[in-house]
Amino acid sequence: MAQEALPQTNGASIDIRALEKRFGNVRAVDDVSLTIEAGEFVALLGPSGSGKSTVLMSIAGFERPTAGKIIIDGVDCTTLPPNKRNIGMVFQHYTLFPHLSVADNVAFPLKMRGISRSERRRQAEAALETVRLAGYGDRMPKELSGGQQQRVALARAIVYRPRVLLMDEPLSALDKNLREEMQLEIKRLHSELGLTVVFVTHDQGEALTMADRIAILKAGKLQQVSPARELYERPSNLFAAGFIGEMNMLPVEWDGKRARLVQGEEIVLPDQAAIDPVAPGRAVLAVRPERLSYALAGTAGTWAATVRDVVYAGAGTLLITSLADGTEVRLRIPSAGQEPVSPGDAIGLTCPPEAMLLYPQESA
Incomplete structure (x- = not known):
């Protein structure tokens, strides 16, 4: 009998209100306000040092804001630890456990939640089916390609059915063809699972291809938040015009x-x-x-x-x-x-x- 994939879940809304984060005298995020609708795919785009990853880590709970609020599905999560937010996270590096099988890597978050071994295995196989790696559960990470390892990291992030998926430049280590393949894969997962996705990237093409809306940051400040076509054809200021695509x-x-x-x-x-x-x-x-x-x-x-x-x-x-x-x-x-x-x-x-x-x- 074929293993079923994960069922669809309802994404959660995210309301970022006047977010500020300082590191000493450096204001990494400066009065950023952004509302993300439930089930929306939003890309945070900007050059190095623009504050996009700091915004993401504040949503995740890994950074405590200096000021402002993070509201997830109507609940003030500003001071909640990451494990209380029901958020999935995919980092730039896969961070798979080399001594665990693929299935055990995927099931690890369920083990931390006290789920029984048999149920962990069932849900891990469902997550692997969702990312098109059915039958790979008994392999070791070293036996997989880079693209397959990234799929395992995705499966681990969605196995416990979070309502929000955060991704911090997850495709930057892949070659061009694999990166384009994974862009389409992540779009498919977003559509099938109904998650709210916040995706950090410095790659303009990646943001234009994947996101419902793109938020451009510069020096910690939000410059423009728009759908891809509007951002490309009607950038709101000269920075956005020069940063997105080629411009005379x-x-x-x-x-x-x-x-x-x-x-x-x-x-x-x-x-x-x-x-x-x-x-x-x-x-x-x-x-x-x-x-x-x-x-x-x-x-x-x-x-x-x-x-x-x-x-x-x-x-x-x-x-x-x-x-x-x-x-x-x-x-x-x-x-x-x-x-x-x-x-x-x-x-x-x-x-x-x-x-x-x-x-x-x-x-x-």
Whole structure:
């Protein structure tokens, strides 16, 4: 008879209120407030030192906040120890016990909870079935690949059916193909089990692929919380625009209605180009490389540019160009069906109005 997988559980909501964490004089987390809905998948994204792991460890109970509250499913857990929060945790390193079998590794949290040996085995096999490792229970960790070991760590984190699963850069030790496979596996587990997942990563692509919403942090402060598409297409400030994906940043003069490139070409921006009001003066026009195209030099409505380099990459080609003042502008275009260009060629750059974003220069 086939072993059944773990049943679906209901995720718990998480309410982070004015969270602050200091280490001496360093404010690692600075007044972060974030509400995560039950069953939601949220990625915490940011550069090293942004505070994302400290937020995660505060939710888990491994860090005691200097100020603020952690509310899980309506219960104030700010001072509760980790073992009282019913939270599963997957770390960057698998931390499997090398002397225990796969099944005993998975069953270890159940043993700590006083579950009988036969029931531990049954639930461990169900967890292994859930992560697609049925039949691996009697193997030792050293007999598994890196991806299989990560699945065992996942099974151990979900075996006691927590309502929240916290993950601290769990895929960073895997190679590219395994990492992409595990991204899809974690998304499947989230969908099938109904857990609330909070996932820390510094990998933008990973966050965009996996999460329902992404929270970007910088120097302990929350910058933006949005679904992936909104974050990519309408970043709320210049930091988010530069951190997520590739972005051209063009210095412009802004008079409140029109932007003028340094070499004098005028750009009429749509009303929705500015996320927030931008005062007249120096500003930054941000454009994704894949939204740009090119035409013959001198074509009306284009920005004069010179091709500096052409990088062929199969389906796509990267054009590195420069404007009259030397500002670099990158285009990512399909390789097929394009007029060939070479370094030194003069061309005209075009951009659809809806792809232009304007930010205050001082936000950089």
